[in-house]
Amino acid sequence: MGLRTKLLLAFVVPVLLAQSAMAGGEYAAALDLYNKKQYPAAASYFEAASLANPSNVSATYYAGYSFYLAGRKAEAIKSFWRLANAYPTRREGIQARDFLKRLDPDFAKNDGAAAQPAAAVTASAPAKKVTARAVVDALVQVKPGTGKLANCTPEFVAKIKEMLVAMPLPILKFWLAQGGSVLIAPSVVEHDMRIQNTMPRGWGDGYDWKNSPALTHGTQVVIGQYRLDSRTNEYVDTSEEIGVIRHEAGHAIDHCLGDYTESGDFKHAYLLDVAKVPDEYRQRLDYFLQKADSGPSETFAELFCFHMGGETANRVEICELAHKYFPLADKEVQKQLAKF
Ligand SMILES: [Zn+2]
Structure with a gap:
């Protein structure tokens, strides 16, 4: 932890203590995890609490901050911007924006883009409900290719998100609150090299994960846009088999x-x-x-x-x-x- 982080911690602690008095549900679980320094899990809980109740500025701030401490910079930036745009005049919103100046390489661009709708967002914030899309945006991470395979196409990512958005909102919220995530990668083996030569169950001889379009580890689903065809030994696009995301979500929910x-x-x-x-x-x-x-x-x-x-x-x-x-x-x- 660098000096900058320590300084930040020093000035945000009072906010945390003030909020903890009325902590409940996901927020309480998040605080507990945060205090145990379990930042990736804490981030998921804070994010869920924030999405469930967008006016809980502290939950949103800590979602961003926990993502940052967990090394998940892109998600940290996303949470901080949500806060900075919705509550530009609140102390937490100002702190988030200050943090973004250092964290977001596209700060100038994003700040300009948000300047216009910020007022509208603020005005409508109290009535704003958590949408399936917001939960899906929090669940999904897109992983770039390592060079062997092309990056996932925006169409593929959009298709998967559409399928997830169509799932019932309470299930999506539950999944996210349990630390769930959906990783979209060029291939499932690019996500985790350790599984390269292990066999997925029930696939029979000669199959391995390279042939699989998707897999689930606990609460995390990984889906690849390309898989190796076992007959031709060439990579094929899995866009047509995309319903598999619903099957894998089933495994994740079973685990949850x-x-x-x-x-x-x-x-x-x-x-x-x-x-x-x-x-x-x-x-x-x-x-x-x-x-x-x-x-x-x-x-x-x-x-x-x-x-x-x-x-x-x-x-x-x-x-x-x-x-x-x-x-x-x-x-x-x-x-x-x-x-x-
Ligand atoms: Zn399965």
């Missing part, structure tokens, strides 16, 4: 629900369905009939996907089959969805 698919209720319903899958469909549904935790987990993700609008392109039918032949598991999924 405390690995719900490992619960007795879900496993019981799932196993009753498994016993009744007709022989002629067992081959086609083999992905959902995998042993151990994989079967229930994949089934939940696919059923979640179904309720969010389903898969796309050549995956549409398999998604509908999963919905048809796992009716009891689906009832459990719907029970979870109803809680939102």
